[in-house]
Amino acid sequence: MQDLDRRFKKASSSHRNTLLLRSAVGFFAFMILLGVFTGDSLQLAELFGHENDPKARNVPPPYNGPGYRQGAGGPQTFGPVGGIGDGVQLLSWVTLPEMQPGIANGNDCWGYTSPSGREYALMAHSSGTTVIEVTNPGNPQILTTISGPNSLWRDVKSYDNYAYSVSEGGGGIQIIDLTDVDNGVVTLAGSINDVGSAATHNVAIDEVSGFLYRCGGGGAGLRIYSLANPALPTFVGSWNERYVHDVQVKTIPHPVTQELRQIAFSCSGNNPARLDIVDVTDKINPVVLSSTPYPGGVYSHQGWLSTDNQYFYLGDELDETGSQETETFVFDVSDWSAPSVITVFTSGNPSINHNMYTLGNRIYQANYRSGMRILDDSDPMNITEVAYFDTVPE
Secondary structure (H helix, E strand, O other): OOOHHHHHHHHHHOOOOOOOOOOOOOOOOOOOOEEEEEOOOOOOOOOOOOOOOOOOOOOOOOOOOOOOOOOOOHHHHOOOOOEEEOOOOEEEEEOHHHHOOOOOOOEEEEEOOOOOOEEEEEEOOOOOEEEOOOOOOOOOEOOOOOOOOOOOOEEEEEEEOOOEEEOOOOOOOEEEEEEHHHHHHOOOEEEOOOOOOOOOOOOEOOOOOEEEEEEEEOOOOEEEEOOOOOOOOOEEEEEEOOOOOOOEEEEEOOOOOOOOEEEEEEEOEEOEEEEEEEEEOOOOOOOEEEEEOOOOOOOOEEEEEEEOOOOOEEEEEEOOOOOOOOOOEEOOOOOOOOOOEEEEEEEEOOOOOOEEEEEEEEEEEOOOOOEEEOOOOHHHHHEEEEEEEOOOOO
16 A cells, blocks of 8 residues: 555546545545545544434534644644554645634545646635645645635535535535646636526536536536536536435446446435436436435435446445444446445444545545545455544544
8 A cells, every 4th residue: 555645646647637535524634645634623523414414423623733744843743643544644634724714614625636747635615615735745735715605515526727616505616717726826717506506515527528517406416517618617407306415427338339428326315315327418318227226225425436337336324323334335337227236345333434436446435433444346246445544543
């Protein structure tokens, strides 16, 4: 795992948009792999995921102490980190008060790589979106904060030279101009709220086809925008058969014909919890290919495809209660019309899994009370943990 940081950066730079591991555990927000750990509290607490969230418990007051920079002395010294991680090195920790005084909580992060190769973290929090340069992960530099409606939920993604931030607090899509970010200049280019509720729970982008997908917000499904002009997303269609909490949309070959299709792997919350696979190639007439409940499902929250597109790893946000161990449902999606759960990976940790992403044969998974877990999916039937950074060592 010693070269994990380097390999992750190299793979990400090829797309110009650095895939920072998403951490919607709220306080655990920047990529450990890029050397940034941020939070309201080192004693990580579970953050509300939805209104009247039954997961919320033991929420501590916001952390207002110092952060950490590798090799720094005095008040910036984090202290020993032995015993809370294996195979992952903490390089820095940017706290929320450093970004902007008064931030109540963090809720999401993503990344951006400029044409010059410099790397930036896009940190979403209750007050807006903060841009931080992490080219030197041991010494991150805070550039600016783009304010937004105050909300517990905000999500951000990047495409071309722009970032797109959405929130359950409203505001539509905030378009953040990163064209001159290498010179420290980041501006709000504008906002779009032309269809339905101004609220949005999540945002996803298929970088190959160049389309943006607004998820949820006021019970909505998917609202689809063309990014042909990245500075001015244009609404082109929607899918509203049911609520969508989170989605991965990817341009991939049809399993039989090999024709490229744009496929949405949608986590649709409850009623019932399931995985919906929708062909969104035709934005005016999306086609549901399958809708698959799974055993013990309570709230289908988020998931991600394996690198070879044959499997989908799904996290249920409400199936772990009390001392129940983290579960990850493994779907065989080689046939889009007939996906099936082939196994359930159990971590051995009594915590709720939240968001996960894949790179190569690794799954990077954020958890409410057990931090980041790095899993090996070389054999999807026998997933194993190979590294971790525990944000709540107990």
